[in-house]
Amino acid sequence: MLKLGWDLLWTIINLIILYLLMKKFLIGPITGIMEKRKNLIAQQFKDAETVQNQAQEMKTQYETALSGAKEESVQIIADARSDAKALGERTLKEANEKASRILENARNTAEQEKQNAMSGAKSEIADLALEAAKKLLSQGSSKEGNSMLYDQFLAETGDTDDRN
Template sequence: MLQLSVSNLLFTIINLVVFYLLLKKFLIKPVTNIMEKREKMIADGLNNASAAQEEAAQMKQEYTAALAGAKEESVKIVEKAQTQAKAEYDRIVAEADEKAGSLLDSAKSNIQLEQEQTKKALQSEIAGLAMAAATKIVSEKTENQGNQGIYNQFLEEVGDAHEDPDND
C-alpha cells in the first residue's frame, strides 16, 4: 500500500524541486530563448516586409510619375512632329505653286514667242508666194507693158502689206 511518511514526502518534494530546476535550466530556458529569437526574427521580418512594401509603393509612385511624364513628353514630341510636318507640307506646296506658276508663265511666254515666230514665218512665206505670183504676173504683163512700172507697182503693194501687220 501506500505509505505516507514524512521522509518519503520530503524526498519526493526534493526530487520535484531538483527536477523542476533541471527542467528549467535545460529545457525551459533554451526553449524560451529559441521562442524569443523566433519572435524577434518574425518581428524583424515583418518590419522588413513593411519597409519593402513602403519602398515598393514609393517606387510605384515614382514609376507612375515617370510614366505620366513620358506620356506627356511623347504627346509633345508627336505634336512637334505634326507641326514640323505641316510646316514642311506648306513649304513644299508653296514651292510647287511657285514652280507651277513660273512654268505656266514660261509656257505662256514660249507660246507667245512661237506665235510671233509663226506669224513672221507665215508673212515671209506669203511674201515669197506673192513674189512668185507677182513674178508670173509680171512676166505675162511685161510682154504687154514696160517692166519697170510693173515692178514698182508690185513693190509698193507688197511694202504696204508688209508694213501693216493688222491686215491679216
C-alpha cells in the first residue's frame, strides 16, 4: 500500500512548486509568444487580403482603361481612314481639274497655232498667187507659160502634181 510520509509530501510540494515555476517562466512566455505569432499571422492574412483586393481593383481599372483605349484606337483608326479617303478624293479631284485645265489650255494653244498657221499659209498662198499673176501678166498668156507658172507655184508651196 501506499505509505504517506514526509518524503511523499515533500515530493508533492516540490512538484507543485516546479509546476508553478514552469507555468510562470516557461509556459506563460511560450503561450504569449504563440499568441503574438497567432496575431501576427492573422494580421498578415488581413494584409494579404487587402493587397489582393487592391490588386483586383487595379486589374479592373486596367481592364476598363484597356477597353477604353481599344475603343479609342479603333475610333482613331476609323477617323484616320476617313480623313485619308477624303484627302485622296480631294487630291484626285484637284488632279482631274488640273489635268482638264491643262488639256483645255493645250487645245486652245493648238487651235491658236492652227489659226496662226492657217493665216500664215493663206497669206503666203495669196502672195504666191499675186506673184504668179504678175509673172503671167508680164510674160503674156501662153499655154506653156501657164503650165510653167503652175509647176513653179506648186514647187514653191511644196505640193507636186504628176502630169502626163
